Amino acid sequence: MQGVDYIRETNLDPQQSEVIRMMTEGIRSIDQIIIGLLQATALPSVELALHSMREAIESALQELQERLIVQHIEVVRQIDPNLPLVLLDRARMKTALVHVLQNAMQAMPDGGTLGIRCAPERLLEPGSGVGIRTSDRFAIGQTIVRCAISDTGPGIPESQRAMLFEPFVTTKPSGWGLGLAVARSIVKAHGGEIAIQTAEQGGTCAVLSFPLAPEAKTQNKKRVLLIDDDIALSKMMQLNLERCGEFEVTTVFLGNSGIERAIAQDYDLVITDFQLPDINGDAVLSAIKAKKPKLPVLLFSIYHDLSAPISPEMKARADGLLKKPIDHKQLYSAIEEALKKAARGDSSVE
Numbered sequence: 001m002q003g004v005d006y007i008r009e010t011n012l013d014p015q016q017s018e019v020i021r022m023m024t025e026g027i028r029s030i031d032q033i034i035i036g037l038l039q040a041t042a043l044p045s046v047e048l049a050l051h052s053m054r055e056a057i058e059s060a061l062q063e064l065q066e067r068l069i070v071q072h073i074e075v076v077r078q079i080d081p082n083l084p085l086v087l088l089d090r091a092r093m094k095t096a097l098v099h100v101l102q103n104a105m106q107a108m109p110d111g112g113t114l115g116i117r118c119a120p121e122r123l124l125e126p127g128s129g130v131g132i133r134t135s136d137r138f139a140i141g142q143t144i145v146r147c148a149i150s151d152t153g154p155g156i157p158e159s160q161r162a163m164l165f166e167p168f169v170t171t172k173p174s175g176w177g178l179g180l181a182v183a184r185s186i187v188k189a190h191g192g193e194i195a196i197q198t199a200e201q202g203g204t205c206a207v208l209s210f211p212l213a214p215e216a217k218t219q220n221k222k223r224v225l226l227i228d229d230d231i232a233l234s235k236m237m238q239l240n241l242e243r244c245g246e247f248e249v250t251t252v253f254l255g256n257s258g259i260e261r262a263i264a265q266d267y268d269l270v271i272t273d274f275q276l277p278d279i280n281g282d283a284v285l286s287a288i289k290a291k292k293p294k295l296p297v298l299l300f301s302i303y304h305d306l307s308a309p310i311s312p313e314m315k316a317r318a319d320g321l322l323k324k325p326i327d328h329k330q331l332y333s334a335i336e337e338a339l340k341k342a343a344r345g346d347s348s349v350e
Helices: 002-008 014-041 053-063 065-070 090-106 179-189 214-219 231-243 255-264 281-291 312-317 328-344
Strands: 049-051 073-079 086-088 112-122 143-150 193-198 204-211 222-227 247-252 269-273 297-301 320-323
Touching: 049 053, 049 090, 053 065, 053 073, 053 086, 053 090, 053 112, 053 143, 086 090, 090 112, 090 143, 090 179, 090 204, 179 193, 179 204, 222 231, 222 255, 231 247, 247 255, 255 269, 255 281, 269 281, 269 328, 281 297, 281 312, 297 328, 320 328
Parallel strands: 073 112, 222 247, 222 269, 269 297, 297 320
Antiparallel strands: 049 086, 112 143, 143 204, 193 204
16 A cells, blocks of 8 residues: 555546556455455454343444435344343454344345344253253353344345355355354354354344353352262263253262252252162152252153153152153253242142
8 A cells, every 4th residue: 555655646647546546445455355354264352241232232233223224124123121141342242243234234125124132042952062062162951142133135045054154155246255254253252153044034044142151150050959879860960950050960879868958958959860779759759848848859760651650649749750861951941940930939839
């Protein structure tokens, strides 16, 4: 640019001035491509602090407000009023959201609806980046903040979606194809994930997922007592429950030890096997409910059908029944329901 600036300062005729103008625009365009490519291929540094995704979304929408009006695009917000805080770099996240919103807007040149849904969500099934391995970004059972930004455009064929986050890949007639690549880089720097899906109304939906701030998870950790003599199973359950960041688990192997702990200490939930070396789950359940009727107790066993030796009275006293091998979705759904019942004061024992 220094050479161009030097030539610009000399006496130029109109034709030469036009050439210099075109050169200047070309150099600036190349600069933007290089900057965008660098942002897309390297994790940016972020300065994280506690913020709400609502603030970041509204800030990005404010920047695009005039274009939304000109393009006759209606914004429909569905943002949970009790959205948990996440760790954000507000400036970086605004940049990522602007890129994602612009991508949605470009799919609706003649107007449409821009949908924004944002709410906490518990992950109950394995998926991209979600599982029980340490390499998975999110753990099954973990609660995250999930934001979905959808458009009512023509949609994107599934065969093209895998490449959308690659630099210089675009389905638009214009543009450099760097916006989504930059957005993904920023989201990953926040410990999050971004994916492209088909929207319910037939357009495209960008789904951004973020972990809760550590403060939000530790403030409401639930204490769980696990009673099971199967060392491998109990260890796996403990690791999975604790990895999601919302539970503190104590494991004992005998029914009588579990009864003593449940009565003497403050737990939010008890999970006990039906078959134990010293006493069965019925005795454990009865003893705990006799002293702490409002403490939820889940019972799990290989027996779970009508032919099982679990009496109707026992099923009625338990706050949930789980069958071995334990399915992750079944486990977390039962835990969530039992804790909700306890919060409402709805005990299985009067």
